[in-house]
Amino acid sequence: MSRFRMYPTPAQQSALLQQCGHARYVWNLALEQWSMWTRDKRPTPRYVEQARQLTEARAAFDWLRAGSQTVQQQALRDFDEAVRYFLAGSHRRPTWRKAGLHEGFRIVGAQASRIVKLSRKWAAVNVSKVGWVRFRLSRAVPEAKSYRITRDGVGRWHLAFAVIPPPIPAPGTGEVVGVDRGVTVSAALSTGELLSCPGLSVTEQVRLKHLQRRLSRCRRGSSRRRRVKAAIAKLYARAGDRRKDWVEKTSTDLARRFDVIRVEDLRIAQMTKRPRPKPDPERPGRHLPNRRRAKAGLNRGILANGWGDLVTRLEHKAAGRVEKVNPAYTSQTCNVCGHCTPDNRKSQAVFRCAACGHQANADVNAAVNIAAGRAVSARRETPVQVSLKREPQLTTST
Incomplete structure (x- = not known):
């Protein structure tokens, strides 16, 4: 609109x-x-x-x-x-x-x-x-x-x-880009670019924490509580405006530069669900720790980086040019030799292949795999590389 x-x-x-x-x-x-x-x-x-x-x-x-x-x-x-x-x-x-x-x-x-x-x-x-x-x-x-x-x-x-704008025309260069979405880096492109979604500044985060503490001390239904809630809502609205502005500018730039845009097929709604409680078998009616606070922090990071909004706007602006790739093991697969193992991912930002020694940014390596459409399933169902000069073989012996 x-x-x-x-x-x-x-x-x-x-x-x-x-x-x-x-x-x-x-x-x-x-x-x-x-x-x-x-x-x-x-x-x-x-x-x-x-x-x-x-x-x-x-x-x-x-x-x-x-x-x-x-x-x-x-x-x-x-x-x-x-x-x-x-x-x-x-x-x-x-x-x-x-x-x-x-x-x-x-x-x-x-x-x-x-x-x-x-x-x-x-x-x-x-x-x-x-x-x-x-x-x-x-x-x-x-x-x-x-x-x-x-x-x-x-x-x-x-x-x-209520007017739907026309989609952005493709540049016609034939270029393909892969987009890997993350929490530390909002979007890593296969071209090597690292894009970050802006949020609240350090000063604004300190003020937000101060306002939230004031809110906990306010009496319900008081005028002071209403003013503090309005100030907190203003900070959240500012962060939402910045996120939306970043999504619009990034999606427009990608739609204008590339013919095909490949992203991971992530189920964000399921990824951001709260963890299920773990009943304590020794104490009926009590529960074991399920790391819900850590999961809540991860959920906030996913939502703050606009994963779903970015893909939605890309599908609107580059209609028919957005392809979703299976995300399985894209961050553990080397884009040079194709070797896949958890040992390749040394840290959040460092990727070092245990087979060929290729070293790169982990998010960029995953974006290159996404751009190539590579996805290794748990059963290792990646198509085997076969020489083009080999004659076709019969599926059953005669």
Whole structure:
């Protein structure tokens, strides 16, 4: 999507929050109706029936009639679409929307084109029941039939137009690159480049730790606790913005430079799960240490380096040019002789082949193996190198 930063006035922020509350209320009502279905009951109402019920509710309640009907109807359409995706098996089950966490609504139709350019850097959009709201022109405004207004946890408002940009064309050079993702080095390329995703600085990390300690001493529900939580959310939002900016720039650069981009086929959701508890056989009801704190630190490192976001954006920008390679033993295999053993990986950064003596950066060596499509399985099923001059052999004796 093409997203822009909005700058509403305090009065407009109150009106926008009211519209978000209406959309959230309608969504939760539709979810409640859908959740009450059982096998012995009739089918739950779908969008057409719910839209008729919404019209009756607007006629009965003044506070609901004060909001935009378009916003409330689109909340019903969004829920109906979420249900269809869930039944098709492509998305998760729809969940409840909470205040402060799900703040946003969608505008469609002719209202989505009510945009006026104020200057070279500023424009305004006419939001129903709110008025003209300014937003920053960071890029050209696309022609879209709908847009979504959202508010993040730090209080920033954004305007996102539902337009999918075209993929980046391939350079046509035939070059192939392998990308090895890690925690210490965010992305190592087979060309020898080491890319790191920026995070919080040392000063910001010290401030974050100080704020977290203050938060533990604050009384729940107090104004001080609310201010400290807002300061912590601001630091996390800053780290998220830097990570997203790095992912966008890195994915664009790779899509423009290489024809084929090969990455490891990693299941990040499974890799970042918390470890299972280990019951103590000698003490029923008690558990043994399972190194959950160390696993939590590893999970934070994986998520902070944007492994999944990088591959997702590469698939968007270089459509059809991203190939996923089996990650088995790519970091233990020498890219020169193909020898695979755990002894080759001397440390996190040093790779020294025990057979041929080849020495290189461990992440770059893995990236070269990924670029070549090499993957050694646990059964050593790597194809055997056979001379091209050898005559074909029969599979069974005659």
